[in-house]
Amino acid sequence: MELTAGLCCHELDFQWPGKGNKGEMVLRDIEARFLPGTITLVTGETGAGKSTMLHLLAGLLRPTAGEVRADGDPVSRWPAQHKNRWRQQVGIVFQHLALIPDLSVAENLLLRLLPCRISDDRMKRSIVRQLAEADLSDAAASPARELSGGQRQRLAIARALIGHPRFVLMDEPTAFQDDDHTSRVGRQLEAAAKEGAVVVVCSHDPRLRKLDSIDRQYHLAASSLTLRYEG
Amino acid sequence: MPGNHHLAMLFWAAREVLRVPGRSVLLFICLSSLVFLMSTPLLFGRALDETWMRLVKGAPDLVIRRIDAGGWAPLPSDESVSLAGTVPGALDPVARLWGVATGPDGPLTVVASAGVLSEDATNGIKPPSAGQAIVGQLIKRSVSGTQLKLVSRHQIEVEVVGSFPPDTHLVTSDVVWIAEEDARQLLGLSPNQASDIAIRLFRKEEETAIQKDLAAAFPWPVRITDRSTSALRHHSLATKAGGVGVLLAVPALLAMLFLITEVIVGSRRRFSFWVLLQSMGWTTGDLVRVELAKAVIVGAPAIVSGLTLAHAFVFSTRLAGITAYLISGRRKLPALTLDATGALLVMIYVTVLVGLPYLAAVFLTSLRATSGDPQRLIGSDSWS
Numbered sequence: 001m002e003l004t005a006g007l008c009c010h011e012l013d014f015q016w017p018g019k020g021n022k023g024e025m026v027l028r029d030i031e032a033r034f035l036p037g038t039i040t041l042v043t044g045e046t047g048a049g050k051s052t053m054l055h056l057l058a059g060l061l062r063p064t065a066g067e068v069r070a071d072g073d074p075v076s077r078w079p080a081q082h083k084n085r086w087r088q089q090v091g092i093v094f095q096h097l098a099l100i101p102d103l104s105v106a107e108n109l110l111l112r113l114l115p116c117r118i119s120d121d122r123m124k125r126s127i128v129r130q131l132a133e134a135d136l137s138d139a140a141a142s143p144a145r146e147l148s149g150g151q152r153q154r155l156a157i158a159r160a161l162i163g164h165p166r167f168v169l170m171d172e173p174t175a176f177q178d179d180d181h182t183s184r185v186g187r188q189l190e191a192a193a194k195e196g197a198v199v200v201v202c203s204h205d206p207r208l209r210k211l212d213s214i215d216r217q218y219h220l221a222a223s224s225l226t227l228r229y230e231g
Numbered sequence: 232m233p234g235n236h237h238l239a240m241l242f243w244a245a246r247e248v249l250r251v252p253g254r255s256v257l258l259f260i261c262l263s264s265l266v267f268l269m270s271t272p273l274l275f276g277r278a279l280d281e282t283w284m285r286l287v288k289g290a291p292d293l294v295i296r297r298i299d300a301g302g303w304a305p306l307p308s309d310e311s312v313s314l315a316g317t318v319p320g321a322l323d324p325v326a327r328l329w330g331v332a333t334g335p336d337g338p339l340t341v342v343a344s345a346g347v348l349s350e351d352a353t354n355g356i357k358p359p360s361a362g363q364a365i366v367g368q369l370i371k372r373s374v375s376g377t378q379l380k381l382v383s384r385h386q387i388e389v390e391v392v393g394s395f396p397p398d399t400h401l402v403t404s405d406v407v408w409i410a411e412e413d414a415r416q417l418l419g420l421s422p423n424q425a426s427d428i429a430i431r432l433f434r435k436e437e438e439t440a441i442q443k444d445l446a447a448a449f450p451w452p453v454r455i456t457d458r459s460t461s462a463l464r465h466h467s468l469a470t471k472a473g474g475v476g477v478l479l480a481v482p483a484l485l486a487m488l489f490l491i492t493e494v495i496v497g498s499r500r501r502f503s504f505w506v507l508l509q510s511m512g513w514t515t516g517d518l519v520r521v522e523l524a525k526a527v528i529v530g531a532p533a534i535v536s537g538l539t540l541a542h543a544f545v546f547s548t549r550l551a552g553i554t555a556y557l558i559s560g561r562r563k564l565p566a567l568t569l570d571a572t573g574a575l576l577v578m579i580y581v582t583v584l585v586g587l588p589y590l591a592a593v594f595l596t597s598l599r600a601t602s603g604d605p606q607r608l609i610g611s612d613s614w615s
Contacts, residue, residue: 088512117236
């Protein structure tokens with residue numbers, strides 16, 4: 001496999017460890033490229049393995065076979081401590097959001113910036129800007145648990161995008177959004193891609209498929225990933 | 232900017248402590264109690280040991296008292312001094328006049344001859360005339376007005392005209408210095424009788440050997456007390472007290488281990504939180520540093536407060552009686568002192584004994600939990 005920019009999956013297999021899975025492969029022989037400056041949409045039915053693939057791309061899971069390369073580096077083979085530092089370049093939105101409910105909205109964003117060794121002023125500026133883009137400026141000091149479902153999801157997106165990550169991975173980012181906010185999320189993804197980020201979105205939201213800015217679309221079914229659309 | 236990064240992490244650790252105030256307070260109380268339980272007997276033991284060594288520093292090498300079927304008996308002073316002086320190696324025999332009487336707050340020591348008290352205590356003080364008394368600080372506080380009633384063989388009433396200097400509190404706190412004639416009346420001693428004979432030795436090494444010669448020199452039974460035996464008795468008490476500290480330390484340390492296990496390891500939510508932070512680029516080093524900072528933020532004040540409390544319970548006049556009673560079974564003990572080096576050694580010892588295992592437990596558990604792949608927790612937890 002040639003060295004290339006972006007995220008690449010090569011002959012990627014994944015199977016959950018343990019006896020209860022009866023040997024079923026969640027992902028089999030996945031070949032995909034996610035290029036910098038583009039938005040890639042991965043569709044598939046619930047349970048098809050979209051979230052698992054996203055976790056593999058983020059280095060949170062280790063593939064059973066094959067590898068994930070980030071800008072040519074075999075990150076899936078790296079030891080945990082190297083991967084942790086590399087993940088500072090990854091912004092991820094989990095399907096279940098994984099916010100810290102008792103922390104304030106601003107503190108949830110701060111958590112993403114703390115390990116990045118940047119100045120206090122820069123952290124403050126980034127948080128203020130992201131809150132404005134997520135339409136959450138008024139809720140900055142409120143605990144995350146007091147937000148509505150849509151607001152919580154926008155906070156999770158803001159947390160993924162803050163700090164201009166090189167790799168943006170989102171799992172169902174518009175599930176709780178109305179049309180207006182879905183468009184807003186689309187614009188945020190475009191802005192990230194324009195800055196050169198690799199943007200991968202897993203979703204079966206039909207509104208996202210209609211976005212002009214989607215450069216590629218993959219479909220995940222029966223453990224296999226197939227390319228459906230390339231702009 | 233690593234300096235700024237560490238500071239930011241430190242602030243975050245403080246924020247984390249505040250996120251779970253109940254658990255932080257519980258940990259604080261447990262650690263503080265543990266330090267208190269361990270350091271109180273240790274401080275008490277060392278202080279008692281050191282205080283006794285100071286007390287006996289200026290004391291005579293040997294003290295001879297006459298005994299009969301009823302216990303202690305007065306001895307003829309001139310004859311006793313003369314007999315003691317015949318024993319080679321026994322120097323400067325002095326007849327002393329003192330005893331125990333009951334004062335307003337219980338037993339106290341009555342002295343009449345300057346030889347019983349150290350020069351430091353009586354320096355610059357005019358000896359009391361008949362009907363007058365010089366009292367220690369403890370008695371001074373318990374006397375209302377200036378009249379002091381003393382009861383022993385007989386009852387007398389004297390006027391308090393002065394007190395011993397506060398810096399001699401260690402040896403004079405429960406002492407009343409009265410005129411010789413008052414003492415004799417109070418203790419029921421005739422003019423030529425003394426309470427005991429104090430002797431200094433030419434060679435300290437003869438302390439044990441000379442006792443036989445001295446006992447043989449007197450025509451009546453005597454009991455001779457040497458300084459080493461007294462010191463050893465008090466040292467045993469101090470050692471016993473220290474031993475109680477060690478005995479307390481074992482279950483206390485076990486309790487702490489359970490506590491750490493519950494707080495650090497037992498929480499699956501904490502694991503999930505760590506995995507979430509790792510997904511956002513937190514390294515194992517970041518997580519371990521924050522956990523250690525949290526441990527220090529709670530642990531350092533807890534250890535300091537435990538040590539402070541222990542210090543108060545050993546050296547504060549009001550509280551030391553409780554400690555003395557609980558540890559040694561004696562309420563009446565002299566005010567304890569311990570020099571700065573001794574106190575520091577005990578504090579360092581306890582800090583190391585509690586602080587290091589605590590930090591090691593936090594370090595090892597957080598390192599173990601955060602150094603692996605997050606994969607093992609992702610599949611089973613609801614956050615992902």
